[in-house]
Amino acid sequence: MKTTPPxxxxxxHHWLILHGRYVCxxxxxxCPRCAIRDLCEYRRKTTPQGSPRRKPGPSVS
Incomplete structure (x- = not known):
């Protein structure tokens, strides 16, 4: 609350909940769509290009 403008x-708080639900x-x-990625402190979440890491899943036939 100290850093949030009145x-x-x-x-x-609603914006943060929605951000977590739909972006983060x-x-x-x-991460490439994130409006606040420059403030993110969890750098392991993204690759150097800023795209999320994904493990290859099983192929669907």
Whole structure:
């Protein structure tokens, strides 16, 4: 709350929840689409190009 401007304080928690639900997902984060990736402190989540790491899954036939 110390760094959140007063005009955003009412809605900031909703925006963070939605960001986690639709952009910064636990299994497959969408880092290239992230508006706040420059503030991200979890660098292991992204490759140097900024795209998420994915393990190859089983092929579907």
């Amino acid at each position: 005009e955003f304080a009412r809605d900031a 997902k636990a299994r497959v984060p969408d």
